[in-house]
Amino acid sequence: MEEIEPPVTNSSLTSLTPEEKRCLLFNVTCSLEIPIEDFDKNWWPLISNIWTIWGSYKQKNGDVRKDFVCRLMKHRESSIRKKENIPNEKRRITKTRPSGLCCAKIKILWMVSLGIVKVEPYKDSPNHTHTISESDKVKRSQAIRTLVEIEAIKNYSPPAITVAVKEYATKLGLGTSVSELSRKEVTNVKYKIRGPLEAHLLCNSDLKSDILNSIAFLIEKGYRVETSWMVNAY
Structure with a gap:
């Protein structure tokens, strides 16, 4: 009789670092039980770049099961952009990632009534054929993207934002995850x-229209506006 490995419960997961959480959800070898709020907020954003949805099922009791496959399997075809009437020299050169590189799968069950998420290896799923770093090269996790978005609101240069995000992510224990940013x-x-946010700072290519729009804006705000036009004499 096959021996079933007992689930890893929340009590043994509370002290894990972000990188340790990522490794657990990358190589899922046993059942993990995590509170729903903790999973959605502190676990899944760390590995959202690794797994992509394969199938979803809602059960009668309200529980939701989702099956995920490694993103490197690439089970969906790449979208093809229409490039009619675009000169060859202006077409952006893109690379198409090959499919079928990894067939690892997991299943996740949101047990709503219990407030628990159960993560399990998919039946007969093979192990990953690559390292977690290879997944980070393909796509950034939501945790890293959130850090970038927070810094991007502050209006300083992309190189400075990149350095700041990498430094902060490293302090949070996400140095490996952010290395490919x-x-x-x-x-x-x-x-x-x-x-x-800066759209209102862009002027109209037609100077007259831009001036008229500015006048209309000031009048709407209650300002008194007087206009005068100068005609060039030749």
């Missing part, structure tokens, strides 16, 4: 966050 990624995140 690049300036380009930080720049993209900053643009997404700062772009809408």
